[in-house]
Amino acid sequence: MPLIRPRFPAALFFAFLLLAPSLHARSGHDLYLENCSRCHGTGGEGLDPNPPLKNSAWVTGDPERLIRVVLNGYTGVIRVGEEEYRGRMPSWRTILSDDQVASILTYLRSNWGGEAISAGQVASVRRKTEGEPTTGVPSGCMGGGGMRHGHHHGMGGGMGCGGCGR
Numbered sequence: 385m386p387l388i389r390p391r392f393p394a395a396l397f398f399a400f401l402l403l404a405p406s407l408h409a410r411s412g413h414d415l416y417l418e419n420c421s422r423c424h425g426t427g428g429e430g431l432d433p434n435p436p437l438k439n440s441a442w443v444t445g446d447p448e449r450l451i452r453v454v455l456n457g458y459t460g461v462i463r464v465g466e467e468e469y470r471g472r473m474p475s476w477r478t479i480l481s482d483d484q485v486a487s488i489l490t491y492l493r494s495n496w497g498g499e500a501i502s503a504g505q506v507a508s509v510r511r512k513t514e515g516e517p518t519t520g521v522p523s524g525c526m527g528g529g530g531m532r533h534g535h536h537h538g539m540g541g542g543m544g545c546g547g548c549g550r
């Protein structure tokens with residue numbers, strides 16, 4: 385096979401960075417890194433003061449309760465394993481689509497247990513919990529999604545919506 389030597393490798397590289405996100409659907413893992421990892425850790429181990437998702441009964445348990453935490457967020461005392469957490473889990477209702485929530489949660493459950501979650505299940509919980517109060521979007525987020533073009537995913541990875549609010 386002859387070596388292909390593009391004349392402008394840098395230009396091609398940047399074109400790829402711009403095009404890649406719109407060319408293929410993002411996987412649950414990508415979406416997790418982009419939206420969740422800065423608080424819950426790249427491996428779900430939790431980043432103080434945020435709780436781990438790894439081996440959490442919230443993740444592996446009742447799908448409806450899990451979907452609801454992600455859509456509406458959560459504040460108050462939350463217990464994961466032996467620890468209690470008092471933080472603010474932001475609301476993803478206006479940021480992530482049913483498909484996106486389903487693929488993130490399916491990714492998490494494929495790691496730590498629980499059957500897959502479908503976009504249909506997310507849609508039904510979304511309707512059911514429509515009028516409930518939410519904890520608000522993650523700080524720094526524009527909301528609405530679809531404004532992510534041109535974001536680089538180089539160093540550090542997944543800085544989707546700015547820093548980690550407390």
Ligand code: HEC
Pocket residue numbers: 416419420421422423424433434435436437440441442443450453454458459460461462464469470471472473474476488522547548549
């Ligand atoms: C800004 C930080 C932040 C981001 C970003 C964030 N979370 Fe959370 N999350 C929290 C905090 C804090 C809690 C605990 C809330 C409490 O103490 O009441 C929590 C709780 C949870 C819980 C229930 C408790 C547990 O540990 O199992 C789940 C499940 C969860 N988050 C999933 C996600 C998913 C999925 C995403 C990405 C779509 C995400 N979180 C993004 C901060 C965050």
